[in-house]
Amino acid sequence: MVPHDAPDANDPRGLVFPGPVEMTAVGVASEELVELVLTEMEIAGVRPDRDTLSTRSSRGGTYVAVRVTVHAESRELWAEAHVRLRAHSVIRWTL
Numbered sequence: 001m002v003p004h005d006a007p008d009a010n011d012p013r014g015l016v017f018p019g020p021v022e023m024t025a026v027g028v029a030s031e032e033l034v035e036l037v038l039t040e041m042e043i044a045g046v047r048p049d050r051d052t053l054s055t056r057s058s059r060g061g062t063y064v065a066v067r068v069t070v071h072a073e074s075r076e077l078w079a080e081a082h083v084r085l086r087a088h089s090v091i092r093w094t095l
Helices: 033-044 075-086
Strands: 019-028 054-057 063-072 091-094
Touching: 019 033, 019 075, 033 063, 033 075, 063 075, 075 091
Parallel strands: none
Antiparallel strands: 019 063, 019 091, 054 063
């Protein structure tokens, strides 16, 4: 069962699969955050392109946005990556 706040895997608008999709995860700032995000994406079955990785700290430095382009074979794998990331207590939201 997919949580109500996860991306809708049946919504046909906007994204084309298979193909590249930009994903962003915002979490509590830590040295481990980037690797956590990349690892969870890989486990979910989407392939992050580390060459596109960027980070941006919040004004106060409490949070960090990790942005990376991933290759997703299907909308379901893309949605699973969001679910896996949101399951972590340090991740506040994903885009």
